[in-house]
Amino acid sequence: MNVHDLTGRTALVTGGASGLGAGMAQALAAAGAAVAVADVQADAGKATADEITESGGTARFVSLDVVDDAAWESAISQTVSELGGLDIVVNNAGVEISGLIVDLDPDDVRRMLEVNVLGTALGLKHAFRAMRPNGEAGNGGAVVNISSVAATIAFPAISGYSATKSAVERLTKVAAAESGKLGYGVRVNCVYPGLVPTQMGMRLAQDVADIGLWPSPEAAVGDVIGLTPLGRLGEVADMADAVVFLASDAARFVTGAGLPVDGGMGM
Structure with a gap:
C-alpha cells in the first residue's frame, strides 16, 4: 500500500494558478487527487488546470477570492459537484508587501491581514463545514495551511508578512484542536516554506x-x-511534496503540527 496515494480524493488549492500553489496542485494531481485550482487569476488558473489535465490528471479551475465568504461557499459547492467531493484543502493564497516598520503603510498591512489571515480563516471555516459529518462532502479530510519561514525568523522589511504568517500558525493549532474536540475528522497542519x-x-x-x-x-x-x-x-517541488505528505495517510496521526521546509534556516 502506498500511503502517499491520493486516488479517489478531491483537493482544493487556493492561489493555485501560479508559483507554489500551481506546484502543489500539480503534485496532488500526480498523487492521484482530483484538484480544484482556485484563484482570482482566471486565465492563469485555467492554464494550470489544463496543464494538469493534459498530463493525465483531473482538474478544474474554480474562481475564488479568498477574502469573500460567499465566494468560498460557491467554490466549495462547485468543487463537490464537479469533482465528486472534498477531502483536502490547501490554504496557499498569500500576499507579501515589503517595507520597514518606520515606513509602515496601514493599507499594505490591512491587505496582508485580509488575504493571509482572513483568507486562511475562511478556508478553515468552509473546509470544516464541508468535510465534517453531515457536511456537503462529509468524509473528513485534511487541511494544509501555508505559513512561512518568516513566522520563525526575524528578517528585516517583512514585519507585516511575518506577523500574518505567525497568525496562520496559531490558526492551524486552534483549528486542529476544534476539529478534534468536535469530531470533525479533519486534520489541520501547516508548512513553513523557505x-x-x-x-x-x-x-x-x-x-x-x-x-x-x-x-x-x-x-x-x-x-x-x-x-x-x-x-x-527551496524549490517548488520541496514544498509541494510536503503538502502531499500532510494530506496523505502517511500523516494520518499528525495534526496541529508545523512542518519547516526551509533547509534548516528557521531552526
Missing part, C-alpha cells in the same frame, strides 16, 4: 535591495543561502 525563487520570492529580494538593506537582489539571496544549512534556496 525562500523559493518564484515571482513572489524574487520580488522580495528586489524589494529589500531597493530599500537599501542589501546592495543587490543577488546579495540578499546569497545571504539567505548562507543562513540555510542545506546551502540552497
Whole structure:
C-alpha cells in the first residue's frame, strides 16, 4: 500500500494558478487527487488546470477570492459537484508587501491581514463545514495551511508578512484542536516554506535591495543561502511534496503540527 496515494480524493488549492500553489496542485494531481485550482487569476488558473489535465490528471479551475465568504461557499459547492467531493484543502493564497516598520503603510498591512489571515480563516471555516459529518462532502479530510519561514525568523522589511504568517500558525493549532474536540475528522497542519525563487520570492529580494538593506537582489539571496544549512534556496517541488505528505495517510496521526521546509534556516 502506498500511503502517499491520493486516488479517489478531491483537493482544493487556493492561489493555485501560479508559483507554489500551481506546484502543489500539480503534485496532488500526480498523487492521484482530483484538484480544484482556485484563484482570482482566471486565465492563469485555467492554464494550470489544463496543464494538469493534459498530463493525465483531473482538474478544474474554480474562481475564488479568498477574502469573500460567499465566494468560498460557491467554490466549495462547485468543487463537490464537479469533482465528486472534498477531502483536502490547501490554504496557499498569500500576499507579501515589503517595507520597514518606520515606513509602515496601514493599507499594505490591512491587505496582508485580509488575504493571509482572513483568507486562511475562511478556508478553515468552509473546509470544516464541508468535510465534517453531515457536511456537503462529509468524509473528513485534511487541511494544509501555508505559513512561512518568516513566522520563525526575524528578517528585516517583512514585519507585516511575518506577523500574518505567525497568525496562520496559531490558526492551524486552534483549528486542529476544534476539529478534534468536535469530531470533525479533519486534520489541520501547516508548512513553513523557505525562500523559493518564484515571482513572489524574487520580488522580495528586489524589494529589500531597493530599500537599501542589501546592495543587490543577488546579495540578499546569497545571504539567505548562507543562513540555510542545506546551502540552497527551496524549490517548488520541496514544498509541494510536503503538502502531499500532510494530506496523505502517511500523516494520518499528525495534526496541529508545523512542518519547516526551509533547509534548516528557521531552526
